[in-house]
Amino acid sequence: MSYTPLPRDSKNPIRGRVIDENSSASVTREGIVDYALEDVLPDSEEAWYLKPQLRRLNFFSLFALLSSASSGFDGSMLNGLQSIPSWSLYFDGLSGWRLGILTCSSALGGICGSLPGHYLADTYGRRVPTALGALIVILGTLIQASSRTYEAFFCGRFIMGAGAVLTSIVSPLYISELAYPTHRTILTSIYSNTWYVGSVLAALITLFCYQTGESSNWSWRGPSLLQCFFPILQLSLYRFVPESPRYLISKGRSQEARDILVKFHAEGDLNSILVEFEMAQITIAIENESSASNTSWLEFFATRANKHRLFVISFLACMQQLSGNALISYYLVLILGSIGYTSAVEQLWINVSLNVYNLGVCAFVLYCVHRFRRRIMFLTCTTGMFFVFVTWTVLSAKFQQGNYESTLLSKAILTMVFLFFMCYDLGLNGLPYLYYTEVLPFFLRSKGLQIVQCWQQVISVFNGLINPVAMDALHWRYYIVYCCIIGVEIVVVYLFFPETRGFTLEQAADVFGDGVRRGGAGGDVDNAIGDGV
Template identity: 25%
Template sequence: MGLFFNFSVCLFSALGSFLFGYDSGVIGSVVSKQFDQFQTFFHNPGPDIVGAIVSTFAGGCFFGAATAGSLATRIGRKRTIQIGALIAVLGCSLQTGARNVSYLIVGRLIAGFAIGCLSMVVPLYQSEISPPEIRGFLTGLTQFMISIGFLVANWVGYGCQFLRNDAQWRVPLAIQIFPAALLFLGMFILPYSPRWLVEQGRHDEALAVVQRLHGTEENTEFIKLEFAEMLEQIQYEREHYSTKFSDLWSTKPMLRRTLTGIAVQVCTQFTGINVSSYFQPTLYAALGLSGSKILMITGINGALGAIMTIIFIYFILDRVGRKPPLIFGAIGMSISLAVEAAINAKWGGVDSTNHPAQTAGVAFIIIFSALFFSCSFGPVSWVYQSEIFPMRIRAVGTAVCTCANWAANVLISQVSPIGMARLQYRFYILFVVTNIANALIVFFFFPETKGKSLEEMDAVFGDQVIPHALETKQVHNVTAEDEKSGGSDV
């Protein structure tokens, strides 16, 4: 079935990422002043309550991601996605039926647990079923669907602001139930990760999945070598290494993998993207904009972000690699935020009537997120963390990195309403500095992983122990002793 089937599986599983983007995007509209029915129903919640509503979701995500690592190892990537989707149905239903702030926060906590689980396991699943030459594109579909989720959320928010009853905020929250239910049901017909099947000793099933995902009449030799490399590496790891949590830092190469995986996610949060994502209407209001125009601009920004993401992952990411876009994006975001701070300092404020300044301010918010973030940390962070760990510890390592993402997310989403209210334009300067730091961290410490199979990452990080079949062009690359205890049977 080949590439189209592989693409379809990755795209459908990315419904979990759509939920991530939709929930993150819709809450910015729901808690905004434009949703007056929400403000009335919840008695005009202050910045601390709004911060709690937003950050509780991220807190749930942290624990969901932590739990998913163990689940994905024990029951598989596919079943873990289904569990996450089912919990999402529950959490989103509770949000939709909320009767008070506590009810809403509990719903967001449960939904956050589900999204945290999905945010960890979906890119892991995509990475393990993708051929190395287009893994950036297929795993990058995670960020594309996050962008689509934001896009849909923004336009739903724009449309629902005109409703004059509780449906104004209940309908946007209810919509997310449907993709969660679809993901749960649809995953029944999608394949297991072939690498997880090998780990379970189900070699025939694994080979059949690889052939469905990557096989054509022209590449039978590649399939043979790819599966041999997968089989030999996983069996060697199983025979010679443990799968303890402490393996994440037990050797220098493993410690480097763990630190770079955590760093790419923490750096992603410290770009400032979630200040823009969660509180975008507030940023536009600070420029003097008001009314329905705010949510319309938010929707346009979401559309541009989705377009730039798909262009980047399809045409650029697998050609130029991971490091150059991260450095380019960090520098671009730093410049954009510096200009934004200057505009807000001189011409900002809710009473501003300087239309050219407002236009420029809006433009640089869009350039920051739709251009520089969508072509750097947005997609690359999910690709990078999912491809750097060896199979024996991949799910746990990916979970730790995703937990780092959500821990930083909680911090930023909780303090941002207070920071924007008290520091105003100066709040941008914080992220000017952190983006400069991001560029330096990537330049000096991140290895390039472009074009390598998941089994070949040991050579990238300096802990290779056996030759790779795709390099040697032969299927037996372990010693005779090793073959007796679990070598290749291809």
């Protein structure tokens, strides 16, 4: 793995450092890496959107962001289909176990799709697996939209789930490893937030298809077919987007990585000190980890710090799926029916409103993510969900005691649904994927994201099979289970989740105290963003 340091001269000033113009000394790799990020950032007041290559770089992040939007389309569409009578009738009635199996079919496929995820990411980079996943999603979507039997619909969703999870493993890596340093926090947070871009589009399309062809099979085939939209956009971007510099350096292709960083991070400035800083930091991090990178998955159990990492990412993955959100995301129709909203059009409009609302909340969270510490956001999120769910449970009990006749209680419960997602979005939508990439060093990053996806798909299978049956049997009493789960989450976050705000991607691993070399003096990277990303 080659590295050629840049000569230190007056053309390469490091902000706040005195450089001797007559000195022939070099800015050594070990020397430059000990600067803080704010010392090597270009001293320019020009906004990023006025820089052509930086505009292109941020536009290319769509290649990865569309993976999340595609997943959001699926979740919202399936929710909407449950409100369309012709969909259930076509497959001879869908409820209980039959509905649950169909709902978790994509998660079952996702488990299979997650297995080769880290191998493909580490062997072929970030672009190829993302494009492959998009192709698989398109294949599954076509089978789903044209299905004539329950089994065919199941197979289509199974295949689609495998492709969706493969892209979900690789896409966050791509964003975090390619983004401009001060944009990484925002762009990685946007990844999960684009889930609601897909969900809003799906909700609107499902409503439109139902209203224009209520009794036609195209009321559900139409939304199913249009699920191809986001993966097709991904494939159209494939040949234009650059590869991850970190992946290229790990494969000994340092010059290619430098060229990408010079082009997109330095606007073509071959003497950019920022590029030298990034090259040095990435190279040292990968060299320090290279011996460990050749080991097995047992590396997660090799040190106390890695065990801590494994616990944190596994628990956070479960939090994302097991906090009650999946109950609403995939079975909103059951909840609405239990509180008196039984009209298909009414349910579809509520689905649209909820997704638009979530998209707005996520936009607000983007404003918060680089202004507040990660732990504060996680704790605020879980504490808020706990109090909302407890209130929701109490209101549901009173609604049942009143023979489901109180319109006021019905509206109050619906309000709790919206308040719950406000709390959930604060800490468990956009923030986790930022956190995953921060707590995992390079050689564990793709493996860690694969573990995350495996956990999420396993929990999704549980949600798909158990939630509809439990809702039918226990009604509001089932909410008590989620109150207890969220209560445990608050305790675990407080005791075991370290703070990672204020570090570059290579520095953040040091918060686990395992002696990983910190590539620099630290510095508050988030504050370096300012207010203008």
